[in-house]
Amino acid sequence: MAAGDITPEMSDRAIVRRSDRHQVVIIGSGFGGLFGTKALRKADVDVTMIAKTTHHLFQPLLYQVATGILSEGEIAPPTREVLANQENAQVLLGEVTTVDLENRLITSHVLGRELVTPYDSLIVAAGAGQSYFGNDHFAEFAPGMKSIDDALELRGRIFGAFEMAELGASRGENVDHLLTFVVVGAGPTGVEMAGQIAELAHRTLTRDFRAITTRKARVILVDAAPQVLPPFGAKLGKWTQEKLEKLGVEVMLGALVSQVDERGLVVKYKDGTEKRIDAVAKVWAAGVQANALGKQLSAQTGAPLDRAGRIAVNPDLTLPGYPEVFVVGDMISLDNLPGVAQVAIQGAKYAAKEIDGRLKGKPAQSPFKYFDKGSMAIISRFRAVAMVGRLRLTGVIAWLMWLVVHLFYITGFKNQFTAVLHWLISFIGTGRSERTSTEQQIFARVALQRLARGATDLVSQPGEFDDAERRRAELEAQAAEEARLSDENKRGVKV
Numbered sequence: 001m002a003a004g005d006i007t008p009e010m011s012d013r014a015i016v017r018r019s020d021r022h023q024v025v026i027i028g029s030g031f032g033g034l035f036g037t038k039a040l041r042k043a044d045v046d047v048t049m050i051a052k053t054t055h056h057l058f059q060p061l062l063y064q065v066a067t068g069i070l071s072e073g074e075i076a077p078p079t080r081e082v083l084a085n086q087e088n089a090q091v092l093l094g095e096v097t098t099v100d101l102e103n104r105l106i107t108s109h110v111l112g113r114e115l116v117t118p119y120d121s122l123i124v125a126a127g128a129g130q131s132y133f134g135n136d137h138f139a140e141f142a143p144g145m146k147s148i149d150d151a152l153e154l155r156g157r158i159f160g161a162f163e164m165a166e167l168g169a170s171r172g173e174n175v176d177h178l179l180t181f182v183v184v185g186a187g188p189t190g191v192e193m194a195g196q197i198a199e200l201a202h203r204t205l206t207r208d209f210r211a212i213t214t215r216k217a218r219v220i221l222v223d224a225a226p227q228v229l230p231p232f233g234a235k236l237g238k239w240t241q242e243k244l245e246k247l248g249v250e251v252m253l254g255a256l257v258s259q260v261d262e263r264g265l266v267v268k269y270k271d272g273t274e275k276r277i278d279a280v281a282k283v284w285a286a287g288v289q290a291n292a293l294g295k296q297l298s299a300q301t302g303a304p305l306d307r308a309g310r311i312a313v314n315p316d317l318t319l320p321g322y323p324e325v326f327v328v329g330d331m332i333s334l335d336n337l338p339g340v341a342q343v344a345i346q347g348a349k350y351a352a353k354e355i356d357g358r359l360k361g362k363p364a365q366s367p368f369k370y371f372d373k374g375s376m377a378i379i380s381r382f383r384a385v386a387m388v389g390r391l392r393l394t395g396v397i398a399w400l401m402w403l404v405v406h407l408f409y410i411t412g413f414k415n416q417f418t419a420v421l422h423w424l425i426s427f428i429g430t431g432r433s434e435r436t437s438t439e440q441q442i443f444a445r446v447a448l449q450r451l452a453r454g455a456t457d458l459v460s461q462p463g464e465f466d467d468a469e470r471r472r473a474e475l476e477a478q479a480a481e482e483a484r485l486s487d488e489n490k491r492g493v494k495v
């Protein structure tokens with residue numbers, strides 16, 4: 001069987017090749033997926049981007065959706081709209097479940113519908129998810145921060161905790177557990193979340209409640225590591241911790257989370273002592289696990305996975321024995337590259353250039369080289385830390401830099417414009433434009449997980465509706481026969 005051929009058994013679920021042109025399939029619509037697709041806009045290829053969401057997510061601003069500054073649409077524009085003018089690109093919704101390297105076929109599913117897509121070249125950019133370090137049951141009570149669903153759920157949980165506290169206080173109850181917020185993980189995401197919850201409690205919400213004093217809320221940042229923001233070095237870590245503490249955040253270091261339940265969590269120190277913190281609203285920003293597709297690719301190629309599930313790729317980002325398959329971004333383990341957007345963007349552009357170059361008969365590029373443009377983390381309004389080369393910046397300058405860089409990378413002028421408006425409202429004023437939250441936002445994830453096949457259980461399956469129509473026809477025929485027997489006085493007559 002030739003690569004990409006469809007066997008007869010597959011034919012009912014397969015899509016045909018879009019044309020005789022070289023077919024590129026890209027898995028994922030994140031930084032790697034979107035920038036890879038765009039980089040192929042002038043190439044003589046058909047690009048099919050398969051992703052399990054219909055949007056391109058700007059993850060660095062998820063915490064602002066969770067804390068009511070930005071709307072989800074501002075950081076997650078529809079991929080279809082972003083690529084509307086790129087004629088060689090098609091977007092397909094679906095979760096890729098199987099990558100068949102031997103036959104060059106990708107199988108994806110959405111709501112029980114299966115699709116098989118052939119490829120000539122493949123770019124895998126499926127990113128990473130949250131890691132609970134083997135304690136996945138923590139997720140029920142401490143959502144991570146990886147998707148729009150996560151951010152909206154957290155928004156519901158954070159603002160919901162203040163609501164429940166107001167209610168409880170009005171009934172004369174102790175509400176300390178509702179006014180205690182715990183963020184697990186003192187990396188950039190954890191620092192940003194803790195800083196924003198502190199700003200909510202101490203600045204934004206102070207005039208909105210009657211029975212509670214939001215200023216008394218506790219915000220606790222927990223990490224097993226001995227310092228805040230380890231990748232930023234000891235000095236910036238110390239500066240950040242001081243600023244967080246000034247903002248009212250309690251920083252608990254060397255504290256490993258050992259239990260999480262609905263009402264709180266337990267942390268364990270190196271000396272074995274344990275401490276329970278009663279807190280209903282918890283945020284998990286601690287660990288990262290590369291996408292499970294890495295495991296499949298590793299099994300088929302022998303390329304090893306590291307502890308975070310990242311796959312070792314060749315220096316040109318291809319898989320051993322499969323030069324037509326590139327893996328980019330958070331899924332790869334190469335030269336200790338960090339899990340940041342620029343690694344995914346630059347890797348995807350490199351892969352796209354290589355695919356285009358091969359079709360044009362150009363020699364292979366030299367190995368992939370990452371250009372570090374710097375890292376930043378925001379602590380609160382007007383305070384951030386930044387590392388650019390050997391330069392270390394703190395305070396307003398770093399914050400302004402953060403503002404400009406993030407604005408530049410938000411996709412679409414419309415979103416850039418409204419983001420600036422919302423930042424003015426939140427940073428200069430005290431308001432938050434996007435505080436809407438609903439009960440469904442908070443509980444839908446857990447409810448869906450309790451269904452055997454998730455949302456698939458809630459929709460009809462292909463063919464099922466045809467069955468219903470057939471049954472309807474049978475029932476109609478039966479009713480007509482009953483009526484005829486009565487109308488023609490044929491009941492009780494010997495047949």
Ligand SMILES: Cc1cc2nc3c(=O)[nH]c(=O)nc-3n(C[C@H](O)[C@H](O)[C@H](O)COP(=O)(O)OP(=O)(O)OC[C@H]3O[C@@H](n4cnc5c(N)ncnc54)[C@H](O)[C@@H]3O)c2cc1C
Nearest residue numbers: 028029030031032052060096126127329330339340341344
């Ligand atoms: C909260 C947060 C804050 C961050 N802040 C920063 C920051 O300030 N600066 C920075 O540089 N980096 C930051 N990062 C990291 C950065 O976002 C990632 O490094 C980057 O998104 C990696 O790009 P990627 O393309 O590899 O994966 P992603 O951008 O995660 O994209 C993965 C894509 O694959 C899709 N997908 C996953 N599985 C499947 C499947 N089975 N089938 C089909 N599609 C699938 C997903 O839906 C998604 O579209 C942050 C990350 C998070 C979570």
